[in-house]
Amino acid sequence: MDIATRVYNHRWKLDPIVRSLIDTDFYKLLMCQSVFTNHPHTQVTFSLINRATHIPLARLIDEGELREQLDHIRALSLSRGESTFLRGNMFYGKRQMFRPDFMEWFEGFRLPPYHLERVGDQYELTFEGTWSEVMLWEIPALAVLMELRSRAVLGRMKRFELQVLYARAMTRLWEKITRLQQIDTLRIADFGTRRRHSFLWQDWCVQAMMEGLGTRFTGTSNCLIAMRREVEAIGTNAHELPMVYAALAEDDDALASAPYQVLADWQAEHSGNLRIILPDTYGTAGFLDRAPDWLSDWTGIRIDSGDPAEGAETAIRWWQDRGQDPREKLIIFSDGLDLNRIEDLHARFAGRVKVSFGWGTLLTNDFRGLAPDDGLTPFSLVCKAAAANGRPTVKLSDNPNKAMGPAEEIVRYKRVFGVGDQAAQPVVV
Amino acid sequence: MDIATRVYNHRWKLDPIVRSLIDTDFYKLLMCQSVFTNHPHTQVTFSLINRATHIPLARLIDEGELREQLDHIRALSLSRGESTFLRGNMFYGKRQMFRPDFMEWFEGFRLPPYHLERVGDQYELTFEGTWSEVMLWEIPALAVLMELRSRAVLGRMKRFELQVLYARAMTRLWEKITRLQQIDTLRIADFGTRRRHSFLWQDWCVQAMMEGLGTRFTGTSNCLIAMRREVEAIGTNAHELPMVYAALAEDDDALASAPYQVLADWQAEHSGNLRIILPDTYGTAGFLDRAPDWLSDWTGIRIDSGDPAEGAETAIRWWQDRGQDPREKLIIFSDGLDLNRIEDLHARFAGRVKVSFGWGTLLTNDFRGLAPDDGLTPFSLVCKAAAANGRPTVKLSDNPNKAMGPAEEIVRYKRVFGVGDQAAQPVVV
Numbered sequence: 001m002d003i004a005t006r007v008y009n010h011r012w013k014l015d016p017i018v019r020s021l022i023d024t025d026f027y028k029l030l031m032c033q034s035v036f037t038n039h040p041h042t043q044v045t046f047s048l049i050n051r052a053t054h055i056p057l058a059r060l061i062d063e064g065e066l067r068e069q070l071d072h073i074r075a076l077s078l079s080r081g082e083s084t085f086l087r088g089n090m091f092y093g094k095r096q097m098f099r100p101d102f103m104e105w106f107e108g109f110r111l112p113p114y115h116l117e118r119v120g121d122q123y124e125l126t127f128e129g130t131w132s133e134v135m136l137w138e139i140p141a142l143a144v145l146m147e148l149r150s151r152a153v154l155g156r157m158k159r160f161e162l163q164v165l166y167a168r169a170m171t172r173l174w175e176k177i178t179r180l181q182q183i184d185t186l187r188i189a190d191f192g193t194r195r196r197h198s199f200l201w202q203d204w205c206v207q208a209m210m211e212g213l214g215t216r217f218t219g220t221s222n223c224l225i226a227m228r229r230e231v232e233a234i235g236t237n238a239h240e241l242p243m244v245y246a247a248l249a250e251d252d253d254a255l256a257s258a259p260y261q262v263l264a265d266w267q268a269e270h271s272g273n274l275r276i277i278l279p280d281t282y283g284t285a286g287f288l289d290r291a292p293d294w295l296s297d298w299t300g301i302r303i304d305s306g307d308p309a310e311g312a313e314t315a316i317r318w319w320q321d322r323g324q325d326p327r328e329k330l331i332i333f334s335d336g337l338d339l340n341r342i343e344d345l346h347a348r349f350a351g352r353v354k355v356s357f358g359w360g361t362l363l364t365n366d367f368r369g370l371a372p373d374d375g376l377t378p379f380s381l382v383c384k385a386a387a388a389n390g391r392p393t394v395k396l397s398d399n400p401n402k403a404m405g406p407a408e409e410i411v412r413y414k415r416v417f418g419v420g421d422q423a424a425q426p427v428v429v
Numbered sequence: 430m431d432i433a434t435r436v437y438n439h440r441w442k443l444d445p446i447v448r449s450l451i452d453t454d455f456y457k458l459l460m461c462q463s464v465f466t467n468h469p470h471t472q473v474t475f476s477l478i479n480r481a482t483h484i485p486l487a488r489l490i491d492e493g494e495l496r497e498q499l500d501h502i503r504a505l506s507l508s509r510g511e512s513t514f515l516r517g518n519m520f521y522g523k524r525q526m527f528r529p530d531f532m533e534w535f536e537g538f539r540l541p542p543y544h545l546e547r548v549g550d551q552y553e554l555t556f557e558g559t560w561s562e563v564m565l566w567e568i569p570a571l572a573v574l575m576e577l578r579s580r581a582v583l584g585r586m587k588r589f590e591l592q593v594l595y596a597r598a599m600t601r602l603w604e605k606i607t608r609l610q611q612i613d614t615l616r617i618a619d620f621g622t623r624r625r626h627s628f629l630w631q632d633w634c635v636q637a638m639m640e641g642l643g644t645r646f647t648g649t650s651n652c653l654i655a656m657r658r659e660v661e662a663i664g665t666n667a668h669e670l671p672m673v674y675a676a677l678a679e680d681d682d683a684l685a686s687a688p689y690q691v692l693a694d695w696q697a698e699h700s701g702n703l704r705i706i707l708p709d710t711y712g713t714a715g716f717l718d719r720a721p722d723w724l725s726d727w728t729g730i731r732i733d734s735g736d737p738a739e740g741a742e743t744a745i746r747w748w749q750d751r752g753q754d755p756r757e758k759l760i761i762f763s764d765g766l767d768l769n770r771i772e773d774l775h776a777r778f779a780g781r782v783k784v785s786f787g788w789g790t791l792l793t794n795d796f797r798g799l800a801p802d803d804g805l806t807p808f809s810l811v812c813k814a815a816a817a818n819g820r821p822t823v824k825l826s827d828n829p830n831k832a833m834g835p836a837e838e839i840v841r842y843k844r845v846f847g848v849g850d851q852a853a854q855p856v857v858v
Contacts, residue, residue, distance in 0.1 A: 160603070164599050164603035164637075166596070167595070167598075167600045168600050170592060170593050170596035171593060171600055174589070174596070207589060208589045208592075208593075211589040
């Protein structure tokens with residue numbers, strides 16, 4: 001290494017984890033534009049929730065370091081090249097996906113303040129403000145906490161232990177890729193930004209998938225990596241839309257129609273492969289039963305909770321009931337995927353529907369069993385809309401272990417959406 | 430990378446494999462000084478022998494590239510820092526191991542010409558000249574051929590395939606080291622220069638052993654790496670000494686005493702842990718039976734062919750017969766070692782004798798099963814003294830598969846040294 005580089009590197013007080021506003025999931029930007037247009041004045045609260053309470057984040061991660069990382073993110077703004085990419089790139093076959101008014105706003109955007117408090121061995125981290133601004137905290141906040149936890153564990157390891165750690169993780173991923181090479185008609189994307197081991201590791205994983213799977217690797221949800229590695233940016237919409245729309249509903253009737261209003265707004269803006277239904281926010285079965293007919297014309301359905309095979313069967317039956325040919329429809333599996341589940345689901349559904357996979361945490365953070373005391377195993381950390389205009393949000397999903405919201409509101413939502421008993425699934429990541 | 434570094438790197442026409450005259454086994458330098466002193470006029474021929482005839486070296490390795498690498502080695506001379514190290518470092522507890530007259534000669538030394546010819550799918554590579562000069566070709570010639578073969582295979586692999594290849598090799602070595610950590614009284618050194626996968630890989634292996642085994646890792650045979658990594662340079666003497674001494678013998682009586690003359694000369698120069706007997710050149714059992722009593726005072730015995738446990742039992746019985754306490758004696762195992770053999774031999778002999786291991790090819794080149802068509806599996810390539818002052822050399826060893834020399838000379842040597850039937854052992858590396 002030359003001396004100048006070394007001196008330059010040592011000048012930094014901080015090794016920033018998130019270095020770009022577009023080091024985030026592409027669908028956040030799509031949803032942000034939608035919110036910017038349709039709900040410019042909605043105030044929301046996003047909260048971080050560590051479902052893995054046995055992992056004492058506040059003991060592992062120094063509060064000062066966490067603040068430095070979050071402050072660094074608040075100092076970020078869109079670079080000229082990033083702006084040019086968002087304005088000029090073709091996303092999902094469409095030029096100018098991001099409108100000039102949105103881009104102008106985004107170019108001047110900084111992330112709003114955060115509220116951080118240590119409570120016992122956990123951190124309470126919340127973000128309050130205008131929806132379109134607060135929502136962009138979700139992914140960087142999660143990525144920072146995940147990577148600071150990684151660094152805490154890595155900091156105790158010796159030099160060659162570290163080399164071998166990454167050697168093992170590389171070997172493990174490559175063995176998965178080698179197995180996936182056997183599936184000719186596979187279509188799979190990286191959805192692993194939020195709970196990645198680290199930025200550099202996600203970047204490595206994406207490149208390994210590119211080399212190993214070629215065109216079967218359809219892209220990454222990470223907008224920055226998509227730009228740098230010249231692959232597709234992937235993603236459509238998420239639970240925060242129906243959750244906030246539902247919290248804003250004035251009565252039970254408005255609540256019952258809120259999830260469909262989300263998709264009506266989406267349809268006004270997007271077509272083709274961006275028209276993907278995420279049906280599980282308040283129970284997939286009831287959502288599909290009561291869905292307006294125009295929704296059956298949409299391109300596909302994303303299965304993100306509950307038993308994935310059951311969810312896919314429900315979707316197929318629904319399309320058939322509505323006179324659609326499931327073979328023309330797309331199912332995207334995106335919940336808790338790993339090699340075996342991908343293989344099983346592909347074997348069961350390929351040909352019956354178009355199948356695609358959004359592979360998340362066990363693509364970009366499968367360090368299970370690789371560090372002392374399993375200290376690098378991934379865990380379930382989320383950052384969710386908790387309130388909108390002062391009212392609490394609710395999520396039911398197809399897995400009671402993923403439900404969120406005040407108990408009395410959950411009862412009300414279950415009644416309005418006709419959700420009965422649900423089968424509980426363990427939440428791994 | 431900065432531009433200057435990149436431009437500088439791309440200026441090189443060649444990526445030299447051997448970049449230093451001391452990128453060789455330390456014992457070569459010890460023996461060279463002995464030969465320089467005791468046999469300054471002996472003319473020898475060294476020849477490369479690929480025992481793995483199924484590996485078509487001449488098809489894998491371009492002759493032009495091989496010549497460029499060999500020519501580069503001929504251009505090397507001892508650097509000032511290397512000379513200072515050899516003159517000033519303490520080796521085996523002794524300062525000024527290398528005498529000023531030898532160092533002066535070595536500082537002006539260049540390797541002599543080589544003779545290279547393609548014969549079918551193999552190369553015939555020979556070196557002729559003064560013994561002290563020609564002998565220093567052995568290790569770099571082997572290392573160059575091994576690494577050019579590695580490069581030939583690596584050149585067909587893609588970028589992430591390569592990353593994963595090294596990830597797997599690192600993981601494999603680390604798992605061996607983790608197992609070796611269980612052996613509290615282990616003493617083990619790197620003997621893997623000649624058939625290493627590559628220089629950088631050997632350097633990595635040595636560092637991993639240093640971190641993983643601490644003081645149980647006693648050093649490396651590679652003089653350059655010992656200097657750079659500040660560990661002990663390890664090694665004593667090799668078969669070439671008795672083979673050349675024997676070839677120079679004028680009659681059967683002189684032949685019978687030649688192997689002992691080697692050690693008498695060695696004893697005049699070296700003490701302590703450098704007094705290690707290598708007894709197998711013409712059969713261990715007969716060598717020890719007929720050994721003069723002063724040899725039983727030596728520090729230890731190196732077991733380099735035949736069944737190693739049997740060899741060690743023979744050594745122990747011999748010391749007992751000569752009134753020595755085996756628990757005070759050192760046995761160095763150095764033939765075809767890998768994890769299981771190390772564990773077994775240690776379990777069987779620790780406490781009965783002092784045990785030490787010289788781990789060679791399966792430390793620095795265990796790429797078995799890691800490349801397509803097993804293209805990187807190590808193989809048995811040697812470079813041996815074939816003639817001295819115009820007479821052929823002979824090696825019998827304790828394994829008929831390692832025997833060398835003209836058939837009628839082998840018969841004569843077997844008669845002179847009283848060698849009968851021998852158990853054949855497969856030669857892996």
